[in-house]
Amino acid sequence: MSDIADIVSREVPAINRYLESATETLNPMVQPVVRHVLLAGGKRLRPLLTILTARAMGYRGDDVYPLACSLEFLHSATLLHDDIVDGAKLRRGRESAHVRFGSTHTILAGDVLLALANRLVAEYDNPELTKLLSEALLQTATGEILEIAHLRDVDLPLSTYFSIITGKTAYLIQASCQCGAVLAGASPALIQAAADLGHHIGIAFQLVDDALDYTSPATVSGKPTGGDLKEGKVTLPLLLYLQGLPFEERRRLAEDFRQDQLSAEDIEYLRGNVVAGGHAERTREMAGEYLAKAQAALAKFPPSPEAELIGDVLAPMLARDK
Amino acid sequence: MSDIADIVSREVPAINRYLESATETLNPMVQPVVRHVLLAGGKRLRPLLTILTARAMGYRGDDVYPLACSLEFLHSATLLHDDIVDGAKLRRGRESAHVRFGSTHTILAGDVLLALANRLVAEYDNPELTKLLSEALLQTATGEILEIAHLRDVDLPLSTYFSIITGKTAYLIQASCQCGAVLAGASPALIQAAADLGHHIGIAFQLVDDALDYTSPATVSGKPTGGDLKEGKVTLPLLLYLQGLPFEERRRLAEDFRQDQLSAEDIEYLRGNVVAGGHAERTREMAGEYLAKAQAALAKFPPSPEAELIGDVLAPMLARDK
Numbered sequence: 343m344s345d346i347a348d349i350v351s352r353e354v355p356a357i358n359r360y361l362e363s364a365t366e367t368l369n370p371m372v373q374p375v376v377r378h379v380l381l382a383g384g385k386r387l388r389p390l391l392t393i394l395t396a397r398a399m400g401y402r403g404d405d406v407y408p409l410a411c412s413l414e415f416l417h418s419a420t421l422l423h424d425d426i427v428d429g430a431k432l433r434r435g436r437e438s439a440h441v442r443f444g445s446t447h448t449i450l451a452g453d454v455l456l457a458l459a460n461r462l463v464a465e466y467d468n469p470e471l472t473k474l475l476s477e478a479l480l481q482t483a484t485g486e487i488l489e490i491a492h493l494r495d496v497d498l499p500l501s502t503y504f505s506i507i508t509g510k511t512a513y514l515i516q517a518s519c520q521c522g523a524v525l526a527g528a529s530p531a532l533i534q535a536a537a538d539l540g541h542h543i544g545i546a547f548q549l550v551d552d553a554l555d556y557t558s559p560a561t562v563s564g565k566p567t568g569g570d571l572k573e574g575k576v577t578l579p580l581l582l583y584l585q586g587l588p589f590e591e592r593r594r595l596a597e598d599f600r601q602d603q604l605s606a607e608d609i610e611y612l613r614g615n616v617v618a619g620g621h622a623e624r625t626r627e628m629a630g631e632y633l634a635k636a637q638a639a640l641a642k643f644p645p646s647p648e649a650e651l652i653g654d655v656l657a658p659m660l661a662r663d664k
Numbered sequence: 665m666s667d668i669a670d671i672v673s674r675e676v677p678a679i680n681r682y683l684e685s686a687t688e689t690l691n692p693m694v695q696p697v698v699r700h701v702l703l704a705g706g707k708r709l710r711p712l713l714t715i716l717t718a719r720a721m722g723y724r725g726d727d728v729y730p731l732a733c734s735l736e737f738l739h740s741a742t743l744l745h746d747d748i749v750d751g752a753k754l755r756r757g758r759e760s761a762h763v764r765f766g767s768t769h770t771i772l773a774g775d776v777l778l779a780l781a782n783r784l785v786a787e788y789d790n791p792e793l794t795k796l797l798s799e800a801l802l803q804t805a806t807g808e809i810l811e812i813a814h815l816r817d818v819d820l821p822l823s824t825y826f827s828i829i830t831g832k833t834a835y836l837i838q839a840s841c842q843c844g845a846v847l848a849g850a851s852p853a854l855i856q857a858a859a860d861l862g863h864h865i866g867i868a869f870q871l872v873d874d875a876l877d878y879t880s881p882a883t884v885s886g887k888p889t890g891g892d893l894k895e896g897k898v899t900l901p902l903l904l905y906l907q908g909l910p911f912e913e914r915r916r917l918a919e920d921f922r923q924d925q926l927s928a929e930d931i932e933y934l935r936g937n938v939v940a941g942g943h944a945e946r947t948r949e950m951a952g953e954y955l956a957k958a959q960a961a962l963a964k965f966p967p968s969p970e971a972e973l974i975g976d977v978l979a980p981m982l983a984r985d986k
Contacts, residue, residue, distance in 0.1 A: 369806045371813050423775060427768045446749045446812055449771060450805050453745060456775070457802035460782055464794040472786040472794045480779035483772045484691045490768055491693050 349651055350390070357389045360407040361414060364462065368454055375443045375451035379418045388413040388518040391543070391652070395522030395536050398648040405466075409525055412462040412475065413518045419455035420482050420514075422448050427486065463521075470524045478517035485509020494574040496584055496596040503578060504545070507552075512544025519543075535642035542636035543656070549629035550660060552577040556613055556622040558663055568613040574602065578628070582621040630660055671973055672712070679711045682729040683736060686784065690776055697765050697773035701740045710735040710840040713865070713974070717844030717858050720970040727788075731847055734784040734797060735840045741777035742804050742836075744770050749808060785843075792846045800839035807831020816896040818906055818918040825900060826867070829874075834866025841865075853964070860961035864954045865978070871951035872982060874899040878935055878944040880985055890935040896924065900950070904943040952982055 358381075365376050389410035396406050425438040426445050440448040456479065463475045489506045492498050519540030523533045555570045556579050570577050584592055595612070598604050604612065616622060633656050640656075643649040680703075687698050711732035718728050747760040748767050762770040778801065785797045811828045814820050841862030845855045877892045878901050892899050906914055917934070920926050926934065938944060955978045962978075965971040 369809055371809050372806070420775070423771050427771055445767075447809070449745050449749055450809050450812075452775075453742070453778070453805040454802060454809075456778055457798050457805060460798035461795065461802060464791050464798050467791040469786055469789040469791065469794070472791070473783065476779050476782035476786050480776060480783060483775040483779060484694070487691055487693050487769070487772050487776075490772075 349394075353390060353393055354386050356407065357386050357393075357411060357414070360411045364408070364411060364415070364458060368458065371447070372451045372454050375422070375439050375447050376418070376455060378439050378442060379421055380414070384414070384417075386414060387547070388417055388515060390655075391515065391518040391540060392522040392525075394648045394652050394655075395519045395539070396526045397522075398643050398646045398652065399523050399526035399528040399532060399536070400644070400646075401522070401526035403525075406522075406525065408462040409466060409471065409521055410518075412459040413478075413514065413521065415455045415459040415462070416475065416479060416482075417514060419452040419459065420479075420486075422452035422455070424486060427490065466525070468524065471521055474517045474521055474524065478514045481509045481513035485511070485513070489575065492576065494576070494600045494602065496576055496580070496599055498576045498581060500578075500581060503576070503581060507545060507548040508541070511548040511551075512541050515544035515547065516540035532643070535639050538639035539636050539643075539652070542632045542639060543659070546629040546632035546636065546656075547659065549578060549625050549632065550662065553579060553622040553625040553629070554662075554664065555579075556617050568609060571609050571613055574599075578625045579616045579621040582624055583616040583619050586619065626660065633657070633660055671716075675712060675715055676708050678729065679708050679715075679733060679736070682733050686730070686733060686737070686780065690780065693769070694773045694776050697744070697761050697769050698740070698777060700761050700764060701743055702736070706736070706739075708736060709869070710739055710837060712977075713837065713840040713862060714844040714847075716970045716974050717841045717861070718848045719844075720965050720968045720974065721845050721848035721850040721854060721858070722966070722968075723844070723848035725847075728844075728847065730784040731788060731793065731843055732840075734781040735800075735836065735843065737777045737781040737784070738797065738801060738804075739836060741774040741781065742801075742808075744774035744777070746808060749812065788847070790846065793843055796839045796843055796846065800836045803831045803835035807833070807835070811897065814898065816898070816922045816924065818898055818902070818921055820898045820903060822900075822903060825898070825903060829867060829870040830863070833870040833873075834863050837866035837869065838862035854966075857961050857964035861958050861965075861974070864958035864961060865981070868951040868954035868958065868978075869981065871900060871947050871954065872984065875901060875944040875947040875951070876984075876986065877901075878939050890931055893931050893935055896921075900947045901938045901943040904946055905938040905941050908941065948982065955979070955982055 361380055365373055365380065368376060389407075392410035392413055393406050396409075422439050426440045426448060439451070443451075460472070460475060463471050485506055485508065488502070489510060492502060492506065516537050517540065519536040520533060523536035528536070552570065555577065556568065559567055571580065584596065587595065598608070636656055637653060640649060640653055643652075683702055684699075687695055687702065690698060711729075714732040714735055715728050718731075744761050748762045748770060761773070765773075782794070782797060785793050807828055807830065810824070811832060814824060814828065838859050839862065841858040842855060845858035850858070874892065877899065878890065881889055893902065906918065909917065920930070958978055959975060962971060962975055965974075
């Protein structure tokens with residue numbers, strides 16, 4: 343564990359310094375919005391994965407930070423837009439950017455960050471990297487659209503649920519790992535291993551998030567407990583719970599949920615039932631299965647301290663409580 | 665004129681076919697939003713400039729359409745976001761996308777188009793093109809932000825007004841010309857001439873727009889007459905009018921405008937005064953001066969039928985009534 347602590351304590355401040363210096367190049371009116379979303383204490387998972395993957399594939403250059411941070415900027419841009427789209431009032435326990443700064447500045451600040459991310463990547467003169475970034479934005483926005491199209495859709499097939507979380511979350515994490523491998527000039531097989539690693543981490547990450555939404559008190563997660571239910575988002579814990587209900591009960595609940603007819607008490611009761619039925623826990627177990635797949639992808643990396651570090655990071659990801 | 669008609673009648677349908685085929689690759693839920701903004705009858709100025717500039721610089725390849733259309737997609741994405749930002753209800757005489765489809769789908773469709781534009785350009789494996797596109801988005805969003813920061817600011821210096829229109833309009837038109845020259849592998853001097861051409865066309869284009877906002881009836885332009893005044897946008901006709909007012913009258917009007925204290929009748933009266941004072945006409949004259957600068961930049965192009973065509977397009981641009 344001390345190796346992880348070491349690398350996090352070395353790399354995260356370096357990432358944050360780069361994020362800040364790039365933010366300072368932006369129009370002064372955008373900077374407060376950007377700092378609000380960037381500096382609210384994210385885990386920097388995406389840039390860390392880019393850096394560790396590049397290092398694990400033998401890359402020793404100093405110029406990994408702009409690439410790594412471009413993925414964090416892209417992530418931040420999608421957060422800015424998504425909070426407007428979701429009408430979310432809170433982000434990591436603080437008010438969302440659009441609540442603080444208004445939708446206008448927040449939409450435009452998101453666009454500026456998308457442009458900045460693209461520009462940072464363009465500087466590498468490597469079209470593969472540019473394509474990865476464009477594809478990541480396309481997939482992320484498409485995943486969001488799919489999620490919105492299926493709001494309150496309790497008949498959501500599991501395959502569609504996985505398409506949603508692959509798009510809105512996993513693809514960008516996949517691109518983070520893949521970018522590191524491409525920067526390192528890795529072989530196609532290793533680039534694929536990096537992509538698989540990121541994809542499985544991304545799915546696991548979102549599954550844990552979806553479980554936490556049912557179990558974690560707002561004081562820990564910074565988001566309201568049961569927020570997904572309140573917003574009408576149908577995620578795995580609810581889908582698993584509904585699968586186990588008798589037909590008539592399921593039909594009635596489904597109808598009420600679809601019509602947004604549940605009171606705050608109904609929702610809290612439903613949330614309690616989902617948790618009591620073990621469905622949040624089962625969702626976490628499935629996250630564990632995806633982390634095992636991530637480990638299998640990682641096993642294809644050449645042996646290195648950084649590959650070991652990535653492996654060490656996976657278990658705590660599953661155990662996290664926010 | 666028949667040469668222009670020829671090329672427009674040949675190239676615009678080809679551009680529209682490519683725009684449609686690229687739109688069909690997008691998620692089905694995004695397509696109606698994209699078609700709404702794309703197919704509302706734009707002039708395709710940006711892709712036409714890319715194609716004509718590339719041809720004028722000797723490029724004979726068939727693969728110019730994705731690049732040309734990436735600039736139209738980028739333009740459409742910024743229109744989608746800007747109409748939300750401006751609260752605009754109309755776009756080219758039809759209801760805006762966010763009014764028809766809601767802000768959520770419109771924000772995300774804009775992000776999808778930004779990603780698509782980047783992906784189309786990434787396929788050229790030419791980092792210069794990618795950088796131009798990123799810079800264009802960055803400048804456009806920054807110009808919008810600057811404009812919003814100066815809403816109702818009647819003390820706006822002319823230099824800031826020109827910074828706003830350079831960012832929000834001219835930079836993307838500049839990039840359209842520059843991309844054509846870069847694709848053609850033109851010399852740095854010719855790439856600069858293309859950039860200058862696009863910059864001056866862009867400024868002229870926005871000046872004509874700002875004049876038309878004061879003079880063109882909604883039935884012709886598809887936008888309400890005096891829309892900028894109603895939205896609190898301070899553009900050149902108003903700035904020129906204010907410069908000519910006696911100090912006390914100017915101070916009073918400025919204060920009322922800043923505080924949004926003008927009634928619909930006051931605004932219509934003000935609009936009439938601006939026009940009667942010749943300030944919309946003077947704005948058009950300034951557009952003519954920028955078109956002369958555009959002609960000077962064009963004169964540096966090697967002689968070609970396409971360069972002549974660009975020249976022929978400039979004069980009607982000034983005379984347009986919508």
